[in-house]
Amino acid sequence: MNRLAYLVAACVLTLASLLAAPAHAQANNDSTPLQFRDAAEEERLHDLTAELRCVMCQNQSLADSSAPIAHDLRREVLKLMREGKSNGEIKDYLVARYGEFVLYKPSVEPTTWLLWFGPALLLLVGAFVLYRIVSKRSRREIAAPNDDQEW
Structure with missing residues (x-):
């Protein structure tokens, strides 16, 4: 009976993983380089993304990562910058979305x-x-x- 339970559990896990595979978020395949209005905007984006961690690579900054999600997040950060958000507001947005892990220097809290x-x-x-x-x-x-x- 124990073997049957393990076999059923393995089949259920396999089926669940196959059904969940299409549910993974697909990265935007837009690989066109970012267009900046001026050098100050480019420098601000680079400085800000250097303080953020790539959620996929985990050991690279958002500025240095070549992962598709990092490219999407750089686009998102640029969009938020153009909406007039401050660096703190952008970091707060990303922390709310991905957690404190996204910051290379997390805040000092209990x-x-x-x-x-x-x-x-x-x-x-x-x-x-x-x-x-x-x-x-x-x-x-x-x-x-x-x-x-x-x-």
Whole structure:
């Protein structure tokens, strides 16, 4: 009976994944380069997208990514810029849509304290542990002198 349950579960998962495949969002295949009104607009877009993470690549900025969704998001950011939105409003829009992950520098909030202060905390704990180990060894050497030496 257990084998039958596993077989049914595997069939259901396979069928569900096949049915869900067409539901994935399709990226806009418009690969035409962005047209800027002036150099200031181009620089602002590049500066802003350099502060944003590509939601597909995850290790590249939106400015550096060549993923289709990154191209679409750059278009979206340019559209929002032309609508008169500030950089903060554009970031807020993208955070609302994709979460804090889209920001390379997330805001300092209780939910991100571990992200911001975790490395320093680990460094302090490591230094404390190292200090304890070194001080215990030095105390042992002082407490138990070597009696094998002749004076």
